[in-house]
Amino acid sequence: xxxxxxxxxxxxxxxxxxxxxxxxxxxxxxxxxxxxxxxxxxxxxxxxxxxxxxxxxxxxxxxxxxxxxxxxxxxxxxxxxxxxxxxxxxxxxxxxxxxxxxxxxxxxxxxxxxxxxxxxxxxxxxxxxxxxxxxxxxxxxxxxxxxxxxxxxxxxxxxxxxxxxxxxxxxxxxxxxxxxxxxxxxxxxxxxxxxxxxxxxxxxxxxxxxxxxxxxxxxxxxxxxxxxxxxxxxxxxxxxxxxxxxxxxxxxxxxxxxxxxxxxxxxxxxxxxxxxxxxxxxxxxxxxxxxxxxxxxxxxxxxxxxxxxxxxxxxxxxxxxxxxxxxxxxxxxxxxxxxxxxxxxxxxxxxxxxxxxxxxxxxxxxxxxxxxxxxxxxxxxxxxxxxxxxxxxxxxxxxxxxxxxxxxxxxxxxxxxxxxxxxxxxxxxxxxxxxxxxxxxxxxx
Amino acid sequence: xxxxxxxxxxxxxxxxxxxxxxxxxxxxxxxxxxxxxxxxxxxxxxxxxxxxxxxxxxxxxxxxxxxxxxxxxxxxxxxxxxxxxxxxxxxxxxxxxxxx
Numbered sequence: 001x002x003x004x005x006x007x008x009x010x011x012x013x014x015x016x017x018x019x020x021x022x023x024x025x026x027x028x029x030x031x032x033x034x035x036x037x038x039x040x041x042x043x044x045x046x047x048x049x050x051x052x053x054x055x056x057x058x059x060x061x062x063x064x065x066x067x068x069x070x071x072x073x074x075x076x077x078x079x080x081x082x083x084x085x086x087x088x089x090x091x092x093x094x095x096x097x098x099x100x101x102x103x104x105x106x107x108x109x110x111x112x113x114x115x116x117x118x119x120x121x122x123x124x125x126x127x128x129x130x131x132x133x134x135x136x137x138x139x140x141x142x143x144x145x146x147x148x149x150x151x152x153x154x155x156x157x158x159x160x161x162x163x164x165x166x167x168x169x170x171x172x173x174x175x176x177x178x179x180x181x182x183x184x185x186x187x188x189x190x191x192x193x194x195x196x197x198x199x200x201x202x203x204x205x206x207x208x209x210x211x212x213x214x215x216x217x218x219x220x221x222x223x224x225x226x227x228x229x230x231x232x233x234x235x236x237x238x239x240x241x242x243x244x245x246x247x248x249x250x251x252x253x254x255x256x257x258x259x260x261x262x263x264x265x266x267x268x269x270x271x272x273x274x275x276x277x278x279x280x281x282x283x284x285x286x287x288x289x290x291x292x293x294x295x296x297x298x299x300x301x302x303x304x305x306x307x308x309x310x311x312x313x314x315x316x317x318x319x320x321x322x323x324x325x326x327x328x329x330x331x332x333x334x335x336x337x338x339x340x341x342x343x344x345x346x347x348x349x350x351x352x353x354x355x356x357x358x359x360x361x362x363x364x365x366x367x368x369x370x371x372x373x374x375x376x377x378x379x380x381x382x383x384x385x386x387x388x389x390x391x392x393x394x395x396x397x398x399x400x401x402x403x404x405x406x407x408x409x410x411x412x413x414x415x416x417x418x419x420x421x422x423x424x425x426x427x428x429x430x431x432x433x434x435x436x437x438x439x440x441x442x443x444x445x
Numbered sequence: 446x447x448x449x450x451x452x453x454x455x456x457x458x459x460x461x462x463x464x465x466x467x468x469x470x471x472x473x474x475x476x477x478x479x480x481x482x483x484x485x486x487x488x489x490x491x492x493x494x495x496x497x498x499x500x501x502x503x504x505x506x507x508x509x510x511x512x513x514x515x516x517x518x519x520x521x522x523x524x525x526x527x528x529x530x531x532x533x534x535x536x537x538x539x540x541x542x543x544x545x
Contacts, residue, residue: 111509111516142516150520184519189529192522199524207524208500240528243486245495249526293526300494331499411502444501 109142114152115212115444123433132157133440134211136179151181180229194234194253197276201236201251201291202226202309203325203341212444215365215382215406216418221390221398222343222359226323227272227311230255232286249293249307257287260316267352267394270315287313287321301334319348335370339363352394359390365406382406384418396428412444489538492531500525506542514539 114137122128135155142148153176160171182196199207205220206228232255239248259275289311297303305328312322322345329339340362347355363386369379384404391397404418417439424432487495497503509517514536522532 109512109516111513113517113520138520140516140520142519145515145519148516148519148523150523184523186519186522186529194523210501213501236523236526238526238528240530245487245492245531247528247531251526297495300491301498303495303499305499329499334498408502411505414502 111140111142112137113140113445114138115210115442117211117217117440117442119217119438119440121217121436121438123436125433133217136211146186148184149182150184152179153177154179190237190239192236194236195232197229197231198234198253198255199229200227200253200255200289200311201234202289202311202323203291203327203343204293204305204307204329205327205341210444212412212414212442215384215416216363216386216402216404217416217438217440217442218420220341220359220361220363220386220388221400222341222357222361222388224390225272225343225345225357225359225392226325227258230257230287231276232256245295245297245303247295249295250290252288252290254286254288255311255313257285257311257313258315258321263316265316265319265348265350267347267349267355270321270347285314285318287311289323291325293327301331303331305329315347317350319350320346321348322346333370335367337363337365347393355393357391357393359388361386361388363387377407380408382408394427396424396426398425398428398432399423414440414442414444416440416442487531487534489534489536489541493535493538496525496527496531497521497535506539507544509539509544511540511543514543 114135116135117133118130119133120128120130133156136152137155138150138152140148140150156175156177158173158175159168160173161167162169178197180197180199182194182198185193187193201207203223203226205223206226209219230253232253234251234253236251236253237249239250241247256275259271260269261271261274262269289309291307291309293305293307295303295305307327308325309327310322310324312320315321324344325341327339327341329337331337340360342360344356344358347357349355363384365382365384367382371378373379382405384402384406386402386404387400388402389397389399400420400422402418402420404416407415409415417437419435419437421435422432424430424434493503506514518532518536518539521527522529527535
């Protein structure tokens with residue numbers, strides 16, 4: 001037992017001794033290999049030393065480049081500052097320069113715009129007829145950025161008629177009438193002074209009623225109760241509200257006002273288009289009026305406009321004539337438009353007391369491009385409907401429903417057509433047709 | 446053994462709690478912003494779309510020269526009662542693509 005333990009111990013010791021010696025024996029290498037290794041290490045050290053030197057040189061070069069870049073950036077900043085100062089000085093100098101020859105500038109800044117319409121129409125019970133409905137040029141003379149003279153004319157053809165019987169008596173005449181002629185002076189950003197024969201801001205229809213702007217060839221019925229223009233002076237302007245495009249607009253004016261066709265203050269003698277100053281002012285007192293409006297867009301093509309306007313003054317023998325108009329327009333997308341006006345007038349007369357010619361109109365239109373049908377003709381078509389009514393307070397009331405279309409041949413060449421149904425009550429029941437259709441080609445330039 | 450484990454676990458939890466408390470004590474309070482984003486200024490193109498299509502079909506910038514647009518915009522500023530800044534912005538937009 002003791003011997004076995006001893007043998008076992010010796011065997012274990014021997015194994016352990018062998019294991020300890022084995023790595024030492026494996027680590028012994030030849031002299032050649034050692035020298036080769038030594039040589040390799042020496043070479044590597046030399047290479048590292050060279051790389052370190054190169055790196056040091058690169059760092060120095062990089063530092064120099066950085067300094068150069070900083071210097072160039074500084075110069076660039078100075079140059080930009082100089083350029084900005086020079087630009088500001090140039091703008092300031094340009095704003096102080098007066099035109100050398102104002103007359104030449106006025107002729108240079110002349111532009112003509114306007115529109116023309118050709119119609120074919122037929123009322124029920126009558127024969128159809130073509131007519132040159134209107135050639136309406138607008139001449140614009142801009143003296144400078146603050147002064148504009150503008151004048152608009154209506155040139156129409158009419159059959160010659162016997163002044164006594166009203167029957168045609170051969171030939172035709174060219175009738176030229178001035179629709180407006182006014183001088184505009186932009187006093188500042190908020191006030192424009194207007195003087196002359198002005199389009200009056202009673203509602204918005206008169207100011208926005210050029211032929212090619214109307215989607216229905218004829219005017220709403222109650223607009224006839226208002227003067228479209230008047231001779232006088234006006235202040236107008238707009239105040240922006242915030243930065244979303246919202247604005248408040250105003251206009252205040254004084255004009256000669258309406259007068260009488262025969263000098264009397266009888267109902268039916270009201271002259272809305274006369275009293276332009278080339279004959280004695282029959283009433284002796286000017287009329288005054290104005291409009292305030294609010295325009296609110298919540299984004300492009302989505303907007304609401306509301307306005308209230310009015311005018312008051314004497315028209316004959318110290319009798320008063322007044323008007324009140326409430327106008328509204330809404331756009332919902334580029335395709336839908338709804339607009340209208342309510343018009344009420346008050347007229348003091350000798351023979352009929354106080355009368356109130358009044359009426360309203362409402363128009364809605366829809367561009368079929370909104371259907372996204374991607375069809376060429378359909379995309380250029382717009383459907384229009386209008387209802388208007390007018391009570392002249394002298395025994396006649398007319399209601400009219402109109403359905404029509406606008407086909408946009410181009411953005412300014414429009415083919416319009418409509419069919420109108422009339423309901424006439426009272427004294428003029430037999431004077432107006434019960435229906436009619438009108439086709440119009442309208443060109444804006 | 447079990448007692449030791451419990452002791453170690455309790456110590457770790459206590460340490461974690463102390464650290465968390467220290468972090469929360471030094472965390473900055475969330476800043477309240479009552480500031481509304483600044484309203485964006487409308488571009489000439491946006492003002493043109495808002496105002497110049499209300500009454501008539503849009504006129505393309507190339508239809509008139511720069512000088513003509515200056516004259517026409519003066520007329521439109523008066524007729525449509527446009528604010529001065531908007532009219533100038535629209536004119537600038539039209540001039541960029543004006544015809545020759």
